[in-house]
Amino acid sequence: MDDKYYESIIKILDYIDEGIQIIDDKGRIIYYNKAARLFDGIEGETALGRHILEIYPSLSYETSTLIQSMETMSTIMDKEQVFINYKGDHITTINSSFPIKAGKKIVGAVEVSKNITQVKALSEKIVHLQSTLHKPGVKNQNVRTNEKYTFMDIIGQTNEMLKLKTLAFKASQSDSPVMIGGNTGTGKELFVQAIHYASNRKDKPFIAQNCAALPVNLLESMLFGSVRGSFTGAENRPGLFELADGGTLFLDEINSMPLELQAKLLRAIQNNNIRRVGATSTIDVDVRIIAAFNTDINEILSSGQMRKDLFYRLNVITLIIPDLKDRKDDIPLLVKFFIEKYNKKRNKFITDLSNEVTDIFMRYDWPGNVRELEHTIEGIASIYDIDIIREEHLPYQFKTLNKKSAPIKINKIKPMKEALLEAEKKLIVDALQSSNQNISQASKLLKIPRQTLQYRIKKLEIHF
Ligand SMILES: Nc1ncnc2c1ncn2[C@@H]1O[C@H](COP(=O)(O)OP(=O)(O)OP(=O)(O)O)[C@@H](O)[C@H]1O
Numbered sequence: 161m162d163d164k165y166y167e168s169i170i171k172i173l174d175y176i177d178e179g180i181q182i183i184d185d186k187g188r189i190i191y192y193n194k195a196a197r198l199f200d201g202i203e204g205e206t207a208l209g210r211h212i213l214e215i216y217p218s219l220s221y222e223t224s225t226l227i228q229s230m231e232t233m234s235t236i237m238d239k240e241q242v243f244i245n246y247k248g249d250h251i252t253t254i255n256s257s258f259p260i261k262a263g264k265k266i267v268g269a270v271e272v273s274k275n276i277t278q279v280k281a282l283s284e285k286i287v288h289l290q291s292t293l294h295k296p297g298v299k300n301q302n303v304r305t306n307e308k309y310t311f312m313d314i315i316g317q318t319n320e321m322l323k324l325k326t327l328a329f330k331a332s333q334s335d336s337p338v339m340i341g342g343n344t345g346t347g348k349e350l351f352v353q354a355i356h357y358a359s360n361r362k363d364k365p366f367i368a369q370n371c372a373a374l375p376v377n378l379l380e381s382m383l384f385g386s387v388r389g390s391f392t393g394a395e396n397r398p399g400l401f402e403l404a405d406g407g408t409l410f411l412d413e414i415n416s417m418p419l420e421l422q423a424k425l426l427r428a429i430q431n432n433n434i435r436r437v438g439a440t441s442t443i444d445v446d447v448r449i450i451a452a453f454n455t456d457i458n459e460i461l462s463s464g465q466m467r468k469d470l471f472y473r474l475n476v477i478t479l480i481i482p483d484l485k486d487r488k489d490d491i492p493l494l495v496k497f498f499i500e501k502y503n504k505k506r507n508k509f510i511t512d513l514s515n516e517v518t519d520i521f522m523r524y525d526w527p528g529n530v531r532e533l534e535h536t537i538e539g540i541a542s543i544y545d546i547d548i549i550r551e552e553h554l555p556y557q558f559k560t561l562n563k564k565s566a567p568i569k570i571n572k573i574k575p576m577k578e579a580l581l582e583a584e585k586k587l588i589v590d591a592l593q594s595s596n597q598n599i600s601q602a603s604k605l606l607k608i609p610r611q612t613l614q615y616r617i618k619k620l621e622i623h624f
């Protein structure tokens with residue numbers, strides 16, 4: 161590669177959030193970017209040319225993913241590593257390491273790492289908070305946690321919704337596991353909570369955990385707890401299974417749970433007991449599992465993202481919530497419900513939608529489902545002091561819709577690249593608006609990874 165390109169690539173590497181490090185075949189550090197320098201606590205270029213274990217004395221030949229990747233000549237993906245940096249801070253990273261080859265010879269290794277120290281600290285704090293909230297003997301009724309939803313809060317009178325509510329109510333009166341499917345914003349969590357609070361476990365804990373948000377080791381110790389010394393920084397700590405004892409554990413995005421953990425989960429459900437990470441004995445637990453997934457049920461099985469045995473163990477009662485566009489008769493009811501809700505919250509006096517807006521709402525696809533509808537009304541109620549919601553009050557994504565029947569007019573032919581970038585920008589802006597500027601939800605709507613979306617937002621200079 162030409163030197164001038166090389167220089168700019170190296171410069172760009174200083175602007176990304178992931179740490180990048182390269183070692184040579186002797187294990188000496190030959191490159192690290194700014195992010196790596198920051199979370200490793202290294203000043204300037206002091207680590208260049210020095211052996212990796214000299215800079216990271218808390219690591220060893222066996223635990224350093226960079227060295228292991230070079231020694232085994234293989235790629236190591238998404239491995240958690242805990243080390244103590246030069247300043248004495250405990251740092252947890254998720255690393256992917258790749259050997260660098262020149263011909264047949266291995267000449268070094270490169271590693272990309274994500275610092276998850278804060279995520280880890282936060283998740284430990286959550287477990288701790290949950291454990292104080294649900295201390296045995298202390299009734300949790302006085303403690304206001306997040307909003308509690310009941311069947312009363314589920315709005316919907318179309319046949320599909322009525323059938324679903326009846327089925328969900330029956331499920332609440334049994335102790336069987338339940339699987340809930342549906343796209344983003346269709347109301348999965350609403351149903352899960354309604355089931356818990358209508359069941360005879362209602363005075364016991366309701367604990368929700370997203371299985372996609374955390375790396376495997378962390379999720380394992382969150383769910384099952386840990387024993388002091390079983391891994392660096394491990395403490396004697398109960399997991400969510402123990403904390404949810406007697407109550408309900410909601411495992412959201414179960415289809416994203418790493419396969420090896422799915423085996424452990426299945427064992428826990430079948431035996432009604434768990435083993436803390438690093439422990440030799442088991443602890444009995446009585447937990448009702450409700451799991452949610454957000455992809456097509458057939459795809460889950462055919463793609464192998466879920467173990468079949470676990471799937472059939474959990475899939476005793478299945479509820480699939482349809483998209484809002486497939487139950488449009490519920491839209492007027494939901495609109496009325498959210499108008500009343502946000503009138504009260506924002507002290508407004510909105511009475512209705514104009515006929516045009518009703519028409520637009522009935523034609524719109526609602527990719528963000530009920531959540532998008534709720535945010536649309538909430539947004540309007542926050543900005544305007546009006547009684548009727550008219551077209552001009554609607555956010556951006558509805559603007560083009562009314563011109564739908566008009567023939568497509570192309571004003572000016574633009575270079576393809578420019579036109580595609582514009583289209584991409586518009587799509588992202590629309591997705592962000594539909595999800596109330598929440599990047600995670602927007603990425604779900606666009607069906608792209610969150611990091612990719614973040615990168616595109618930066619790159620296309622989208623301000624929101
Ligand atoms: N039938 C409904 N009646 C009233 N409010 C609803 C209904 N369905 C969804 N909502 C509201 O829409 C929002 C999104 O619902 P919820 O969090 O349950 O969606 P979800 O299916 O879990 O989405 P995701 O997959 O993105 O987590 C919530 O504020 C919820 O109160």
Ligand SMILES: [Mg+2]
Pocket residue numbers: 348349412
């Ligand atoms: Mg949810």
